Amino acid sequence: MRILHVIYTHGVGGAEKYLKHLLPGLKAYGIDCDLMVICTPKTEITFADYCKKVNALGIKTTLLVAEKYGILNTAKKVNRYLKEQQINIVHTHLFHADLMAAVLKTFFNKKTRIISTKHGYQEKVLQQYDPVNFKKPGDLYYYITRFLLRKIDVNIAVSKAMADLYFNLGISKTQFPYIHHGITFPEFDKPVNGGIYRQGNPQLITVGRIETIKGHHFLIDAMPAVLKVFPEARLLVLGEGNEKASCQEQVAKAGLQNHVIFMGFVQQPYQYINSSDIVIQPSFFESFGLVFIEGLALKTPIIAFDVPAGNEILEHDKTALLVPKGDTGALAEKIIYLLKNPEVAKQIADNAYEKYKNDFTTEAMVKKMAAWYKSLSL
Numbered sequence: 001m002r003i004l005h006v007i008y009t010h011g012v013g014g015a016e017k018y019l020k021h022l023l024p025g026l027k028a029y030g031i032d033c034d035l036m037v038i039c040t041p042k043t044e045i046t047f048a049d050y051c052k053k054v055n056a057l058g059i060k061t062t063l064l065v066a067e068k069y070g071i072l073n074t075a076k077k078v079n080r081y082l083k084e085q086q087i088n089i090v091h092t093h094l095f096h097a098d099l100m101a102a103v104l105k106t107f108f109n110k111k112t113r114i115i116s117t118k119h120g121y122q123e124k125v126l127q128q129y130d131p132v133n134f135k136k137p138g139d140l141y142y143y144i145t146r147f148l149l150r151k152i153d154v155n156i157a158v159s160k161a162m163a164d165l166y167f168n169l170g171i172s173k174t175q176f177p178y179i180h181h182g183i184t185f186p187e188f189d190k191p192v193n194g195g196i197y198r199q200g201n202p203q204l205i206t207v208g209r210i211e212t213i214k215g216h217h218f219l220i221d222a223m224p225a226v227l228k229v230f231p232e233a234r235l236l237v238l239g240e241g242n243e244k245a246s247c248q249e250q251v252a253k254a255g256l257q258n259h260v261i262f263m264g265f266v267q268q269p270y271q272y273i274n275s276s277d278i279v280i281q282p283s284f285f286e287s288f289g290l291v292f293i294e295g296l297a298l299k300t301p302i303i304a305f306d307v308p309a310g311n312e313i314l315e316h317d318k319t320a321l322l323v324p325k326g327d328t329g330a331l332a333e334k335i336i337y338l339l340k341n342p343e344v345a346k347q348i349a350d351n352a353y354e355k356y357k358n359d360f361t362t363e364a365m366v367k368k369m370a371a372w373y374k375s376l377s378l
Helices: 014-029 041-055 071-085 095-107 123-128 140-151 160-168 192-197 216-229 244-253 270-274 290-297 328-340 342-359 362-375
Strands: 002-008 032-039 061-065 089-093 113-118 154-157 203-207 234-238 260-264 278-281 302-305 321-323
Touching: 002 014, 002 071, 002 095, 014 032, 014 041, 014 089, 014 290, 014 362, 032 041, 032 071, 032 095, 041 061, 061 071, 071 095, 089 095, 095 113, 095 140, 113 160, 154 160, 192 270, 203 216, 203 270, 216 234, 216 244, 216 328, 244 260, 270 290, 278 290, 278 328, 290 302, 290 342, 302 328, 321 328, 328 342
Parallel strands: 002 032, 002 089, 032 061, 089 113, 113 154, 203 234, 203 278, 234 260, 278 302, 302 321
Antiparallel strands: none
């Protein structure tokens, strides 16, 4: 089986890291994958570096810089690649790749078989989504997504949360199967007592895009209560995003500049996570949440809001502590509790590591994905 994976993307995030972990391992199961990365001129340099790294892993990777509003021309170029390489299966990742593949199948090659992985949905919808009290968006994005499903032969999600969302919103009439991410860590130095990666005692950390959906404002609001009990505590914020300036203003108004440190985007945050006492992710929704399994694997206890998909990966009081969504007081309370009870934190971290070894390694993901591919009639 030979498959062309196509991702049409704007930045190196969870979906891009997922492909980097997944594709090399599939070779051992007789599944050869090429990768085509489609990006805008603005991000060409970033993705040239990404493609170079994936190529070094033995995956034939091609970078295609899309023209503005040129999806027809992009689809034509992808179709040419398929013909030259004699591939008839395209596996798409993210909305714009789905759209491009639908154009390709409609105008250039009706015989192309399309598989699509659902990594997410519109962020404004995810931010307000409740699995019990949900409301169909009914906007243009919704209807385009529903239309695209008619062109896609097979869909799969990265979590039950994503599978549920597509079904609950009425985008899909059937429940998608799902396979969780898995990761393997590169070797990295672990300095004694954290070295330069330890900037507070205790040290808290949150990792991810600084956007409304990630809940940074709630974590910052929780910090004064934590500092009353642990005055030397520091929170490291790793990431960039549209809400960064607003969060920095919130920190300044609360006089927390010496306790909340914005580190910017960090390509590999492992040393910082490994050197921290708690990972805190107060997201309103996670399509999967790669940082969760990074925390599990690095034996750093996690506190998160009790929301999808975190609550399918993390088990409250066993592999993490979960608090009600948006409850700043409960968030501060759980942070203080773990810092005051290191033996509880250690037990949670040990349980979490066992969970990682059993369910979230690259080997586990690749094995499940290979079996799923071979079950398809394509």
